[in-house]
Amino acid sequence: ALASAPLGEALPSMLPSFCKWWLRASEGRDPVALQSSIWPALEEGLFPEKASMTTMVSSFRGLAELAVHLRDASSQDPKVEKLLPGLFEQLPRGVTLLLKALAWPKAPSHMAAVYAHCNLVGMVSGVRGGVQSGSHGQQESQKNGKRKGGPQDPSSGTGLADELPWGALSDDTRLSILSALQQHQVFGTMPGHLQRQWQQALLSPLSPPGIRSRCAVMLKMLSGTQGLADEEQDGTPRVNAAQLEQLAVHSRAPDEAILAVLCFLFTAAYFGPEGDKTATSVGTAGNYSLRSFKSSSGLPGMPADCEDIVIPVLTGLQDLGTNIVGDRSAWRTKLQSALASLARRTPPEAAEKLQSSNEEPAGNDAQADTSVRTCAFQGCLSDGSLLVLRLHDWWDHISEQGPSPSAAMSPRISPKKKKQRSETSTGGALNCIVALKDADVSLRRKAVDACRKILAEPEENGGLSTRQKNAICGLPLSLALGLLSAESETDRRQASEPLTEVLEILVQIPGTARASEFARI
Structure with missing residues (x-):
């Protein structure tokens, strides 16, 4: 019924009722366990093999509306969050067709896919009404100073519509959805602004443990313990x-x-x-x-x-x-x-x-972030x-x-x-x-040893504070890393000469210099 609904007609009124029925728990019936049967049936109905383009357009629309109605039910039943990853994990054919239509702007079903994309991104980010697509045309008009919708156009900022939000999803749910999307090769070929919207919706709200967990998984994937595909064949x-x-x-x-x-x-x-x-x-x-x-x-x-x-x-x-x-x-x-x-x-x-x-100084070096000045x-x-x-x-x-x-x-x-x-x-x-010369290797070692000596000096008896020592050592340490970027003899001289001059001054700075003496230096 979802796939056969003409574009000019409202979706079947059974959709909200179906979502409520699915989430209604009773004795011997678990809504979460039912998804193993419901999601495959939905994919077979929405995305049949050799479907016509008209059916594909309606299917993308139906997929988006289904996700929105499920998210609406989340305010009444927390079980919905356990079902949302299945929308991306157990509908592989549907998600692949959606991503392919998004990656090919000239596809007849591209606009329907963009509509589904905006609603799905809004669904996982908690924004009712979906997000703005931030299409290439909108970006070009903004570059030319022509902003559709005025200065408050959501697409000119974060891309999120100004609607009453849903509740936030957990880190595990967000990471499960992201992993399911990244398993599709075509995800890496989508337009950059569409990929960034997924990243904003799934990565930006992560907590520190979630960021750490995602970082560990991605490095493990690159380490080969989960397989490393050829870069020519897989964009992941x-x-x-x-x-x-x-x-x-x-x-x-x-x-x-x-x-x-x-x-x-x-x-x-x-x-x-x-x-x-x-x-x-x-x-x-x-x-x-x-x-x-x-x-x-x-x-x-x-x-x-x-x-x-x-x-x-x-x-x-x-x-x-x-x-x-x-x-x-x-x-x-x-x-x-x-x-x-x-x-x-x-x-x-x-x-x-x-x-x-509460040791933060209140000076004139305040940043845009008012919490750290x-x-x-x-x-x-x-x-x-x-x-x-x-x-x-x-x-x-x-x-x-x-x-x-x-x-x-x-x-x-x-x-x-x-x-x-x-x-x-x-x-x-x-x-x-990088084929560093012996002189460059010695210069880098001299810079690191000099900085470590300064950083090891105590702060008592008028010694330099940690902030002062970091300020002094930051420049030579950065210049020492710059030796790796030298591609020619001229680049090498341009990288080594400033470092040599800095080290000549650095070795003259006593570790117990008082603030007044440090200012004169």
Whole structure:
């Protein structure tokens, strides 16, 4: 009935009644258990094989209306939240057809698919009435200064309509829906603004535990323990890479998620195992334990009941100048983007610690975020250490210790690829793929040692405060990382000469300088 309803007519009046019947619990009848029978029947009725285009358009409309009515019932029955993931998990043919219609703007059913997309995104984000599509035409009109609907047009901002919201979904439900969507290859080929709407609806509201859990799952997928598909055949790794960066700069991201993502991006951008150049396809050569790294670098440890986060080592990466998972330059771009964003703001756990300690200074360096009015801890973890210093710690860690072997490989991986991964997993420490000269290696070591000496000085007896020491050490540590980006002899001189000049001044700064003496320097 849903699929056969003409576009000009109202949907069957039985739809709200059907949703209420489904959710009505009685003796010997579980609404959640019924979904294993109802969802396949709905897919067979809405998306039959070899359906006409008219039927497809009506089916997209019916799918959206069904989701909205189920969400309406959630205010009366909390069981609805357990049913929503099934809409994306148990209707594989319907979701695939929807994503294909969204990915092809010239498809006859594209506008109906956009309508379904807007309502489904609104359903999971809790916005009644759906979201604005933010189509290419609307974006072009905004660039030209012509905003349809005036300055309050939702598509010009977050894309969410101004309607009375539904209740929020749990992290588990959001992550289940996201995982179901990402299993479809065509999800990575959808227009960017439609992908961002899904990411905003499913990732932005996550709590810190949810962000950490999602980060751990995505890194595990890239590590090969759940299979790593060819980048030429599957867009999922590329989508995962973009979401890793988004999780790192999330407004609620815990330190562990930030550190894990940065360490992974740094490794993929500049390091590889011995014999990596002989690899003919993208694979993995083991992984590192975040728990072990935090323990060895003096960072606060992870709770014993908290699952460890593995940081995979990708092999077979090349500088291709493209945007696929096998392109090392793409990982460098993501690393630089994430570092630039994190360096300009105080990470969430550090901001929370500042607010709870009530030691936040009230100066003229207030930011847009009224809850944190100091720039002193931008780019720092909750323990006060600089993120860029932790990347140098990670550099030393992977240069001295080899990765641990990955877990059993997925049965989806061919024997040929398993053999290639075994050959590249030598168990030795990683090598920097940038051919640094001995002078550059010595300069980087001198900068790190000088900064660690300053950071280790006590604050008593007029010594520098933690904020002052971080401000002094941030520049040379960043310049030392810049040595990795030098592509020519001219670039190398431009990176090393400023660092040399800074170090000449840095070694003259006494660790117990008083504030007045520091100002004169």
